[in-house]
Amino acid sequence: MPIEPFKVAVAEQVLSDLKTRIRNTRWPDSAPGAPWSQGTDLEWLRNLLDYWAEEFDWRAQEQRLGELAQFRIEIDGVRIHYVHARARGGRGIPLILTHGWPSAFVEYLPLVPLLTDPARHGIDGHAFDLVIPSLPGYGFSERPRRAGVNYRYVSALWHRLMTELGYERYGSGGGDFGAGVATLMALDRPDSIIGIHLTNLELAPYIGPGSRALSPAEKAYIGTSDLWWQSEGGYKAIQSTRPQTLGYSLNDSPAGLAAWIAEKWRSWSDCHGDLEARIPRDFFLTLITLYWVTGTITSSMRDYFDNRWHGITLGPEDFVRSPTAIANFTSQYAFEGDPPREWAERLYNIQRWTPMERGGHFAPTEEPVALARDIAAFFASLI
Amino acid sequence: MTVQRFDVPYSEAAVDDLRQRLVRTRWPDQIPGSRWDYGVSLDYMKEICQYWKDKFDWKRQIEKMSAFHHYRYTSRDVGIHFIHERGKGPAPIPLILTHGWPGSFLEMLKVVPMLADPASFGANSADAFDVIVPSLPGYGFSDRPTESGVNTFRIADMWMELMKELGYERLAAQGGDWGADVTALLGLRHPKRVIGIHLNSIPPHQPYLEAGTVLSEVEQAFLNEASRWYEKSGAYDHIQKTTPQTLAYGLTDSPAGLAAWVLEKFRDWGDCDGNIERRFTKDELLSNITLYWMTQTIHSSCRLYYEDNRAPFHFQKGDYVTVPCGIARFPKREGPSSPKRWVERGFNIQHWTEMPRGGHFPALEEPELLVEDIRLFFRALRS
Numbered sequence: 001m002p003i004e005p006f007k008v009a010v011a012e013q014v015l016s017d018l019k020t021r022i023r024n025t026r027w028p029d030s031a032p033g034a035p036w037s038q039g040t041d042l043e044w045l046r047n048l049l050d051y052w053a054e055e056f057d058w059r060a061q062e063q064r065l066g067e068l069a070q071f072r073i074e075i076d077g078v079r080i081h082y083v084h085a086r087a088r089g090g091r092g093i094p095l096i097l098t099h100g101w102p103s104a105f106v107e108y109l110p111l112v113p114l115l116t117d118p119a120r121h122g123i124d125g126h127a128f129d130l131v132i133p134s135l136p137g138y139g140f141s142e143r144p145r146r147a148g149v150n151y152r153y154v155s156a157l158w159h160r161l162m163t164e165l166g167y168e169r170y171g172s173g174g175g176d177f178g179a180g181v182a183t184l185m186a187l188d189r190p191d192s193i194i195g196i197h198l199t200n201l202e203l204a205p206y207i208g209p210g211s212r213a214l215s216p217a218e219k220a221y222i223g224t225s226d227l228w229w230q231s232e233g234g235y236k237a238i239q240s241t242r243p244q245t246l247g248y249s250l251n252d253s254p255a256g257l258a259a260w261i262a263e264k265w266r267s268w269s270d271c272h273g274d275l276e277a278r279i280p281r282d283f284f285l286t287l288i289t290l291y292w293v294t295g296t297i298t299s300s301m302r303d304y305f306d307n308r309w310h311g312i313t314l315g316p317e318d319f320v321r322s323p324t325a326i327a328n329f330t331s332q333y334a335f336e337g338d339p340p341r342e343w344a345e346r347l348y349n350i351q352r353w354t355p356m357e358r359g360g361h362f363a364p365t366e367e368p369v370a371l372a373r374d375i376a377a378f379f380a381s382l383i
Numbered sequence: 384m385t386v387q388r389f390d391v392p393y394s395e396a397a398v399d400d401l402r403q404r405l406v407r408t409r410w411p412d413q414i415p416g417s418r419w420d421y422g423v424s425l426d427y428m429k430e431i432c433q434y435w436k437d438k439f440d441w442k443r444q445i446e447k448m449s450a451f452h453h454y455r456y457t458s459r460d461v462g463i464h465f466i467h468e469r470g471k472g473p474a475p476i477p478l479i480l481t482h483g484w485p486g487s488f489l490e491m492l493k494v495v496p497m498l499a500d501p502a503s504f505g506a507n508s509a510d511a512f513d514v515i516v517p518s519l520p521g522y523g524f525s526d527r528p529t530e531s532g533v534n535t536f537r538i539a540d541m542w543m544e545l546m547k548e549l550g551y552e553r554l555a556a557q558g559g560d561w562g563a564d565v566t567a568l569l570g571l572r573h574p575k576r577v578i579g580i581h582l583n584s585i586p587p588h589q590p591y592l593e594a595g596t597v598l599s600e601v602e603q604a605f606l607n608e609a610s611r612w613y614e615k616s617g618a619y620d621h622i623q624k625t626t627p628q629t630l631a632y633g634l635t636d637s638p639a640g641l642a643a644w645v646l647e648k649f650r651d652w653g654d655c656d657g658n659i660e661r662r663f664t665k666d667e668l669l670s671n672i673t674l675y676w677m678t679q680t681i682h683s684s685c686r687l688y689y690e691d692n693r694a695p696f697h698f699q700k701g702d703y704v705t706v707p708c709g710i711a712r713f714p715k716r717e718g719p720s721s722p723k724r725w726v727e728r729g730f731n732i733q734h735w736t737e738m739p740r741g742g743h744f745p746a747l748e749e750p751e752l753l754v755e756d757i758r759l760f761f762r763a764l765r766s
Contacts, residue, residue, distance in 0.1 A: 021407075028631040028682035031689075032531045038689055039629030145414050234622035241618045245422030245647050247411040249633030249640020256633020256640065263629045298411035305421055 001164050006070040006081055006140065008062050010293045015058055018254060018292055022053040025255045036266070036273065040259040048262070049255055052285050061286045068112065072140065075160055080133055081140035082161065083109070087127035088117040093194070093379050094167035096131040096158055100176020100202070101300055102261040103362065104139045104290050106283070108132045110368035111375075118376050121369075125376030126383070128171075131162065135177060137299030139290050148310035149302065151177070151203075155184035159192060168192065171379055175199035175329075175363060177303055183347075184312070186322040195323040195351070195382045197375050199363040200330075201339050205346035206314045217340035224337035232267060232334050235260070239304035247298030257297055258288050267334035268361035278366060314347065325352035325378040327371060332360040352378045386548055389453040389464060389524065393445045397677055401638055405436040408639045419650070419657065423643040427659075431646070432639050434665050441677075444670045451495065455524070456548060458541045461533065464488070464524035465517035467549065471500040472511025476578065476765060477551040478757075479515045479542055479569075483560020483584075484684055485645040486744060487523045487674050489667075491516045493750040498757065509765075510758040515549065517542065519561060521683030523674055528683065534690040535561065539568035543576060552576060555761050559583040560717075560743065561687060564696050567730070570704040579707040579733070579764045581757050583745050585721045590728035591698040601722045608719040616651065616718065619644075623688035631682030641681055642672050652743035654715035662748050698729050709734035709760035711753060715742030734760045 027046065031038035069086075072079040083105060086092065095115070099107045108130075114121050115128040136154060137143025144153075158181060162170050171194045172182040180202035186193045207214065214222070229236075238246055250257045262275065262284070271278035291297050326348070330338045341353050354374050359367035413425035451466045466488060469475065478498060482490050495514050502508040518525040520533050520541070542565065546554050555578045558566035563586045570580040592598075598606070613620070622630055634641045646659065646668060655662040675681050708730040712720060714737075726732060736756050741749035 026404075026636045026679070028628070028635040028679065029527055029529075031628045031682075031686060032529055038686070039626030040632070042628070045632065145412075147414065147417070147420075231625055234618065234625045237618035237621040241615060242422035242647065244411070244413060244417075244425070245643045246633075248423070248428060248643040249637040251411040252409045252637035252639055253633045255636050259629050259632040263626060295409065295411065302414075302421065 001073055001075055001160070003071050003073045003164070006072045008065045008070070008140070010058065010062065014293050018289070019053045022049050022254050025049060025253070027255070040263045045255065045259055045262065048258060048281070048285075051281060052254070052258070052288075056282065056285045056289075058289055061282065061289070065106075068109070073161055073164060075157055076144070078136065078142045078144050080136065080142070080157065080161065081105070082131055082133035083112070084165070085112045085116050085130040085132070087129050088120075089127070092116065092127040092129040093383065094131070094162065094170035095128045095375070095379070096133065096162055096170060096172050097364070098133065098158070098172070098174035098178030098181045099135065099138075100174070100178050101303060102264050102291070103176065104287055105132050105134045106287055106290065107362055108364045111364050111372055114368060114372035115375065118372070121372070123373050123376050125380040128379075129167070131165065133158065133161065135300070135303070137302060138296055139294050143299040143302065148306055150307045150311045151180040151184045152188065152312050154181045155188060158185060159189055162192070169194050171195050171197065173197035173375060175361065176202060179203070180307070183320060186320045186324070187318060190322050193322045195325065195379060196320070197325045197327065197378055199327050199371065200361060201326070201344060203314060203347065205343065206316050206318060207346070208316065210316050211346065215340065215342055218343050221337045221339050221343060224335065228334065228336045235264065236304055239301040240308040241305070243298060243301035243305050247301065250297045251295055254292060257292060260297075261288055261291065265362065268332045269366055270331035270358055270360040271333055273333055279362070283365065318347070320348045322349065323351040323382055324348035325354070325374065326350060327354045327356055327363065327374045329356045329359040329361070329363045329367065331356070331358055352381070386454050386456045389455045391445050391448050391453060391524070393442055394677070398441055401673070401676060402436055404638050405432055408432060408637070410639070423647050428639060428643055431665060431668070432642065435638070435642070435669050439666065439669045439673070441673050444666070444673070448489070448492070451492070453524075456545050458544050460530070461520045461528055461541070462526040463517050463520065463541060463545060465515055465545065466491075466495065468495055468499040468514045470511035470513045471502065472508035474509070474765070475499070475511040475513045476761065477515060477546065477549070477554040478512040478761070479517065479546060479554055479556050480746075481517065481542070481556070481558035481562030481565045482519065482522075483558070483562045484687065485648050485671070485675070486560065487671050488516045488518045489671050489674060490744055490746045494746045494754050497750060497754045501758070506758065510762060512555070513551070515546070517545065519684070519687065521686060522680055523678055527680060528686070531690065531693075534687070534694040535564045535568055535696055536572070536694060538565050539572055542569060543573050553578055555579055555581070555764070557581040557583070557757055559745065567704060568696065570706040570708065571702060574704075574706050577706045579709065579761060580704070581709040581711065581760050583711045583713060583753060584716065584743060585710060585712070585726055586696060589695075589697040590725065591700050591702055592728070599722070599724055602725050605719055605722050605725060612718040619648070620688060623685040624692040625689070627682060627685035627689050630685060634681045635679055638676055641676055644681070645672050645675065648717075649744065652715065652717045654713065654740055654742035654748060662742070667747060702729065704730045707731055707733040707764060709736075709756070711736045711738055711745070711756040713738045713741040713743070713745050713749070717743050733763075
């Protein structure tokens with residue numbers, strides 16, 4: 001499993017082509033009714049794309065990313081990209097942090113200074129050795145050219161990566177797909193896992209025959225989730241059934257790509273409908289540019305397909321015995337429900353449960369300090 | 384409110400721009416050998432887009448369209464495009480044919496002359512119709528609605544207005560997909576003016592069910608099958624009825640993206656056993672797609688799903704379509720088809736034909752079968 005240093009360096013021609021495409025965008029008309037009521041607002045997006053083409057400085061972002069130690073490891077013929085940020089002043093607690101969709105490793109970078117040198121930031125607890133990979137098929141990680149790249153598959157890859165880096169026991173954390181991967185790491189290799197820390201619940205527990213009856217809070221949560229699915233779930237329906245069909249437009253149109261991803265960041269972050277009040281424009285465009293220059297929106301969407309049709313089914317015997325912390329960031333603009341602790345306890349050995357007052361789906365970028373404190377406190381209690 | 388002659392527009396500059404965009408298409412990757420598993424196959428997309436770029440002749444298609452008489456009618460604020468061909472026979476009756484999504488008036492071009500001038504096709508001139516083929520609002524050369532509320536109910540009322548303007552007090556109506564909904568609503572809302580309705584797909588209507596109604600086994604099986612179908616194949620509907628604007632950016636900016644989104648439905652819903660060109664020529668497929676492209680109407684066409692979701696076609700207590708209804712059921716459909724019993728709860732079924740072959744686009748796929756069935760059904764209703 002060869003490991004090579006990696007530096008983000010996008011060819012000039014790719015960037016100039018991107019600018020040309022943005023300037024040549026063929027815009028649709030605006031939907032009638034309130035802005036954003038039928039999806040990403042036209043005026044908002046035009047504004048964003050104008051900035052993307054004329055003012056956004058990718059090279060400056062590249063330079064900032066270049067300050068982090070990055071590598072690519074080849075596992076089974078597939079190169080996986082990761083950031084490796086070691087604890088300041090010696091050995092830290094090894095912790096692998098995994099992003100989800102539509103996101104990237106950059107979502108987790110605000111945690112790097114806080115967790116590699118917590119004392120300096122007034123955070124109690126040990127320092128960490130952080131490993132922040134890009135999921136297969138996202139950014140600079142390749143995706144195996146086959147079906148079935150699901151949470152379990154990725155969790156096995158991550159274990160091999162951590163072992164290769166010399167970490168025998170380690171923590172795992174994440175949100176969205178990353179929470180699913182962390183869960184499978186603990187289910188399949190409990191001996192290697194110190195504990196897992198999740199910022200949202202990706203996997204629903206088994207609630208079939210033989211399980212405890214649903215509590216009123218659980219019923220309310222499921223009801224809210226169902227309503228959310230009806231109004232917000234179209235992206236998931238299409239990505240889990242026809243990702244390739246959608247991919248043609250999103251990979252060919254910067255406007256299409258930006259609109260698709262912006263809608264989700266706006267709905268899922270704690271932004272009260274004003275994305276840029278929560279998520280800096282340059283950060284958001286760094287994320288979109290990553291998807292664009294690597295041409296990975298289609299491969300990223302395959303996660304939905306593979307986890308649905310080639311996925312895993314949790315049964316009554318599945319229980320995560322490793323200590324688990326949930327930092328419950330539920331302040332999404334499009335409220336998805338507030339999972340009660342007993343819901344999570346069906347699947348996890350919950351040792352720490354922190355309701356968060358602010359912050360939505362993208363906690364590491366939205367509320368890095370609150371999240372870092374929670375992670376540090378959780379792992380301090382385990383060692 | 385006026386009816387004016389309309390010449391189908393052609394723009395060389397627009398054709399050049401389309402070619403340029405096709406040349407620059409940035410293709411996504413595909414899992415080798417996955418064919419159509421994840422959506423439209425990359426190999427087929429490359430093949431048809433190359434044909435589109437190098438061989439497809441839009442000007443020639445426009446010339447073919449221009450052999451028909453085109454008009455525009457302004458109904459309140461929405462301009463409606465339609466073809467109007469007078470029947471050749473002793474007593475033609477007016478017949479309005481309504482297309483659906485992702486089709487257009489172009490679907491009907493084979494059947495218009497057969498219906499208007501049966502004698503020229505070896506049939507009886509007594510079966511002649513005055514044929515009117517409108518483009519739905521937001522489709523083709525009809526205006527894009529700029530206000531909310533242009534749903535199937537409004538469209539049915541517009542059709543009546545248009546027919547009155549053309550001097551037709553009473554009329555026959557035919558349609559499939561959205562056209563079936565509109566046609567059914569013509570029958571429901573304007574029974575005195577409608578001679579009969581002929582549907583080649585059964586509207587996904589919800590009949591009014593008294594509390595405690597016991598469904599037959601067949602009906603229950605249909606509902607179960609419909610919900611399974613929706614899970615696997617209904618994502619386009621889910622996204623188009625909730626956030627069509629988000630989807631529209633990529634489809635308006637990328638010809639390949641638009642082609643994939645539309646083609647998929649012709650392959651899935653046509654009676655083609657997975658081989659799309661067994662049923663549709665590249666020219667037929669690309670004429671329809673180019674119409675969407677040139678008129679920039681993919682967004683407004685998808686908005687009909689959004690509008691329908693806000694005002695769905697559900698029968699209320701006492702709703703029943705009393706005018707005679709004929710059904711031509713083609714074996715290949717977009718989803719499971721309602722059993723006769725279910726349809727009879729809402730419609731006065733006088734005629735029911737199980738077709739030997741053909742799918743969701745019968746006017747293109749099986750024009751002779753469709754035309755013969757339309758003639759047969761209305762023959763009994765001519766007085």
